[in-house]
Amino acid sequence: MAVYVDDAIWNFAGRKWCHLMADSEEELHRFAARLGVHRSSYQGPPKTAAPHYDITGFERDRAIRMGALAVSRAEILAVYRGVRRPGEKQRRQLV
Structure with a gap:
């Protein structure tokens, strides 16, 4: 199991932001709590397609x-889609 952060590339409220994701929701919430990110910041189904937290560049460095x-952005999209882990070839066949 792993936790991932992509590049802090978009600006909002004077800060740069990125995504925090993990291989499981449980792991994502545990890591976010350790990082000090409030559960109210969680974004997931049905509101968004993939469970994640938006975190600042500062929080990214700590993470x-x-x-x-x-x-990378492309790798975090692969994690979003559940197709493969970063650096791996496709790990399952899509039917």
């Missing part, structure tokens, strides 16, 4: 120091 994997 990486805590063990989250820094991934």
Whole structure:
């Protein structure tokens, strides 16, 4: 199991933001709590397609120091879709 953060690329409220995701929702919530991100910041179904937290660039740096994997925008989209982990070839066949 892993936790991922993409590049902090979009601006909002004077800060740069990115996504925090994990291989499971449980892991995502545990990591976010350790990071100090409030559960009220969680975004997931049915509101959004993929469970995630939007975090600041500052929180991203802390998350990486805590063990989250820094991934590209393309890699985090693959995690969103559940098709493959970053750096892996497709791990399951889509029917």
